[in-house]
Amino acid sequence: MAKIETTTLPTGISSKPYIISSQEGEIIYIPLSKSVTRLLVTGEETDDAFAVVGSGGSQGDPIGFHYHREAHDVFLCLKGQINVWADDQCRTLSSGDFASVPPGTIHQYQIVGPHSEMVGLIVPGGWEEFFRFIGEPYDGATWPLEDDRNFFDVLLPKLKAAAEKFDMVPCPQHHGVEPQSWAETDGRLPGSLKPYFVKNATGPAYLAGGTLCRPLATTAESGGKFSIGQIEVSSHLKLHAGLFASSSRRLAFDHVHHAFLVVEGGLQVHVGNSKPAHLYAGEFVFVPKGIEFSIAAGSRFASFYAFANGPGLIELYQRLGSAHHLSTLPESAAAWAESELAALGKDIGCRLSL
Structure with missing residues (x-):
């Protein structure tokens, strides 16, 4: 099992995942x-x-x-x-x-x-x-x-x-x-194609198990073209629940590319058939459409930004989770709509494997 390629430059290949180190x-x-x-x-x-x-x-x-x-x-x-x-x-x-x-x-x-x-x-x-x-x-x-x-x-x-x-x-x-x-x-997403600003941690937030998702732009604000958001996770046992709680659970989006930038802490990212990669603050990973991936916390607290050319992971969390009104992760994982995952996956265009 090979590692995901770590490079200093984009690869120029649309079907190939890669990691770019901090400041590269x-x-x-x-x-x-x-x-x-x-x-x-x-x-x-x-x-x-x-x-x-x-x-x-x-x-x-x-x-x-x-x-x-x-x-x-x-x-x-x-x-x-x-x-x-x-x-x-x-x-x-x-x-x-x-x-x-x-x-x-x-x-x-x-x-x-x-x-x-x-x-x-x-x-x-x-x-x-x-x-x-x-x-x-x-x-x-x-x-x-x-x-x-x-x-x-x-x-x-x-x-x-x-x-x-x-x-x-x-x-x-x-x-x-x-x-x-x-x-x-400035903390409200307009729901339409217009200019707007969002102050850090003041916009909408959704909790799905032990994962907190903060959408910054959804397909409603981008004319259906992209979504962006911040995701917070933890390796703490009380928060180890949700979409990627099982290390074998993977997602693949048939029509949507993803890119993830680690902001704080560390992540364990599993992409395709590659060995799990450990990413830290400043590091970046690109996941092409159609390739399975999973993301888990590699530290007590980790935060990363997600970019996608469609609803992607951000809107999946938004629809699976419930509104969260605190500025941080909760003390323990919350209930989430796991039973709706298959139906939502079809609607958003993603496949789940166990």
Whole structure:
């Protein structure tokens, strides 16, 4: 039984699972930006269903207002702070905060502070080629802080060409608002295709056995195209119940790719016929559609983000669980709708094996 391949780059193969270690990926430096972009999943691995892109950097200028005709952007802050503008709104995102920017929304972002990081999903996949087009491969440890080249010579011609080549419409005349205070409504998912923000751990949450799922975007907010959420698990015996309580239970989604990013603690991930892999904070695993997988806690507390080009694992937990109104995992596992799993699996498009 072989191990899942651990790589520093996306594989370019749509049927192959892989792991990317912390801070790796295809690393691209955007000239003069004090930041790098990390391609973790590209359209090549997902048949252009989506791409997962990480970014890290230091304080810089906003990137410039624009909108996409088809591409849907999301911004999930992992560290530091990120300003995100969406039409007439702006929030300063800190760790765990989220913003959804659907097509047609005039937006931009700005990295704030000495070291900030975020991860985003781009739908459809293929738009990540924009970063390759305007950027440069980078092999440093973090990102360049000094770049004395001329903007008009180095970057502006590429940006003009990119606006014509890619789904990006510049809006230089748009005047954005100053960053605004978070509103009470920022913890609610709108249930429709509109821009919105979610403050960390303030949105809806669902408990299924000993697993807590916090949806950040469902197919209702993405026009049916994707789902994103945070999942919290524990190896504690009192919470060892739920979807993957049995080590032999696996799920496979026939039409949906998944990507998982570990945020805290450790996970044991079993994918296809490979040996179980142990993942820790910052590590990332891609699971192509049709391949069985299971996920279990490898530490007393573990948290990870899940990305899928459809309802996927997030909406399965949402429909299996019950509403949870506490900010943390409970003391012991709760009842969950295990008897409904087979029917829900057919509805969502997943298969369960024991």
